[in-house]
Amino acid sequence: MKVVTGEEMKAVDRYAIEKIGIDGRILMENAGRVAAKNIMKNFGRQKVCVLIGSGNNGGDGFVIAKVLQENDYDVSVCVIPERDEIKGDAEYHMNIYLNSGFSFTQYDQDVAESADIIVDTMLGTGIKGEIRSPYKEIFGELDKMDNTIISVDLPSGVPADESPVPEHALQADYTLIIGLPKLSYYTYPARKYYGEAKVIHIGLPKKAIDETVQSNIMLWSHEDTKNHWPARVDDSHKGSHGKVGIIAGSAGMPGAAVLTTSAAVRSGAGLTQLNTHGNIFGSVVNHVPEATLFDRKDDLESFIEGKDVIAIGPGLGVNGETSRTVEYLVNEYEGTLVIDADGLTRLEQLKMQIKKRQAPVVISPHPGEMARLIDSSSGEVNKNRFRISREIAMEYGMHVVLKGPNTLVATPEGEIFINDTGNAGLAKGGSGDVLTGMIAAFLGRYDQPQQAISSAVYMHGFTADYISEAGIGVETITASDLIDNLRHTFHLIRN
Ligand SMILES: NC(=O)C1=CN([C@@H]2O[C@H](COP(=O)(O)OP(=O)(O)OC[C@H]3O[C@@H](n4cnc5c(N)ncnc54)[C@H](O)[C@@H]3O)[C@@H](O)[C@H]2O)[C@@H](O)CC1
Ligand SMILES: [K+]
Known part of the structure; x- marks a missing residue:
């Protein structure tokens, strides 16, 4: 609409x-x-x-x-x-x-x-x-x-x-x-x-x-999500649903890696591999045994091979290594790239390379991260969300997911899809990591990036609403609750 x-x-x-x-x-x-x-x-x-x-x-x-x-x-x-x-x-x-x-x-x-x-x-x-x-x-x-x-x-x-x-x-x-x-x-x-x-x-x-x-500003509705939901055919195999790579977490921030990876696994990714710090392998395996692990100190070239989607950012920390990895992916990796959180710093220097890329780039900043990208304040970003997300999407030729109440998905063509699910329970640490994992997995399952991203954003909020409607106070909703309830909300959408 x-x-x-x-x-x-x-x-x-x-x-x-x-x-x-x-x-x-x-x-x-x-x-x-x-x-x-x-x-x-x-x-x-x-x-x-x-x-x-x-x-x-x-x-x-x-x-x-x-x-x-x-x-x-x-x-x-x-x-x-x-x-x-x-x-x-x-x-x-x-x-x-x-x-x-x-x-x-x-x-x-x-x-x-x-x-x-x-x-x-x-x-x-x-x-x-x-x-x-x-x-x-x-x-x-x-x-x-x-x-x-x-x-x-x-x-x-x-x-x-x-x-x-x-x-x-x-x-x-x-x-x-x-x-x-x-x-x-x-x-x-x-x-x-x-x-x-x-x-x-x-x-x-x-x-x-x-x-x-x-x-071209539209609402992405329940029907839109339902109508574009990809069928999971009986004769499919794990490779048919997207090979997703996640670069997340560090010795001090294992949680971000666990949340992003579990969200991708639970969102139906065929294969999920986590690239992270070797020290946190143990805690990742305890929480998401379904994912395979890749040690950060190993060669990135072998990590990117064969991946349909790679998401980078949650819990990496803002440092030279993060920036170098983002730059490497923008230039060398030929699949769909999702950049979130700590991966978003210094993106401006990569504008021309991002524009030149064939495969989609998706960024998912909250207003503060967007403000840093355009050298402004979160207040200004909030006042001009539509204009700013569209301008950045068109300028870089990428998809922009501007988070907040009514998250916006702006496309490189200048369309904006508004999301109208979610509640204050999402305004918490960890929920952005879950969204990144969901976006990555959805991108692996859909042909059309905007439909994948908008549907992931929709389901993220819809799941928070589902939990709160079940009588759970928004204060107590955690990022892990979102992941646990995806099985119910996916079922509701599918039927
Ligand atoms: N055929 C149509 O155009 C239709 C219009 N519809 C209704 O018409 C509305 C729009 O009608 P209008 O364009 O007449 O606009 P409004 O009904 O908003 O009225 C504008 C009038 O308000 C006054 N005004 C404007 N700014 C003011 C201010 N700052 N302080 C105090 N008074 C101020 C002025 O006298 C101005 O003429 C829609 O919101 C909708 O409710 C609907 O009936 C559907 C059909
Ligand atoms: K009125």
Whole structure:
């Protein structure tokens, strides 16, 4: 599913109206009707107050209020602007609302406060700049009330794109996003304003979306993961599922090697070989007897031979040897290369060589590692995640997995696939190592790198969600729990 900015959403609407010939007023009727149905279905018969702004978001509000009242709901409608400021499609639906025998008043704090549910149709994708009066004061009043706030399309004041949230924005409990998910839903802190969110479909023609949305930002969904899941045929042998090499761990950091390797083994890699410090062979064998071992001091040339995928980085330490090994792999190894953690330092000097490589390169930085790569701060990276991950992916000609809530997978062609699984249980040491092992194994099993990477990222988060839904607190989820539960989540996806 494509993810859009406000401008892109407007272009879709315009195409649907001008080129396909669907009247905008019908789209608004659909939006309001579907939103009202959702409210009736999920919130039961409670007292509702619909707050209406001057734009088309407010137009949706008139339709919602009409449908709820036709279904005998107790509804009050408060309009924020003067009546003659309501124009176009919104005015059309205001007139239908009035002609149907329903009424509204100007905004009144007491009326809003007396409702169980506030339906927020004040501001949508059309906002510009800081929020002006009287909206900002109204948001302040609503914030102090304890009724449930359901925003339509966007929590009022929150932009649809990646730009910063204005000082005043409404904190919603639920948001019914119209048509297509908006970029800000996958951007922090904007995401927090949405509360629980859901996309509602209003009959936008697929053609209008395909013809207008050029940015290629998409959500990688459960269905995408399921539909691209590779079959494991009965007559396959261990070589059919990818020969994976992992270069990880050091005398002081054996855990990283164990986690990355076990994750690869559990993710279905045909053969997994770990290249690590000889001193930690014992602990690796105890935890992952399935992997074969390669002593770091031996010749790297024999390690790379025959491998479909090599992942390097977790627990190596930032040192000359790590950098030299990464450089060697970029230049000499002809298979798919995954670079994570300590392997990511000084990557900039290898830009031209990475660009020249035939086989894919994947990097999986967290915001701090990305900041180091582009000489910036994690704060800046977080504010511009979409732009930065795309730029780096295209500049180096590689796949970038920018980790964090809603991990992004950017491709060398400039597409971005957003992940929407996972929880705070993943914000812990070790979970990145597990992801690296999973990505490496998935790359060995899929033909198409983006599908492999996005599916690995999806399953990593989905497994954390699965554990937490089983009643285990996110604080206690460990990286090893993720690996142990892959057997269950793989089973769920496959069936
Ligand atoms: N045909 C369409 O275009 C459809 C539009 N829909 C709805 O229309 C919305 C977009 O409509 P609009 O483009 O009219 O935008 P809005 O409904 O967001 O309203 C924009 C208006 O808000 C005011 N405003 C803007 N910035 C402000 C600020 N910083 N402080 C205070 N007031 C400000 C201005 O008066 C501006 O005219 C969508 O979010 C969606 O809810 C849906 O009904 C589907 C169909
Ligand atoms: K809104």
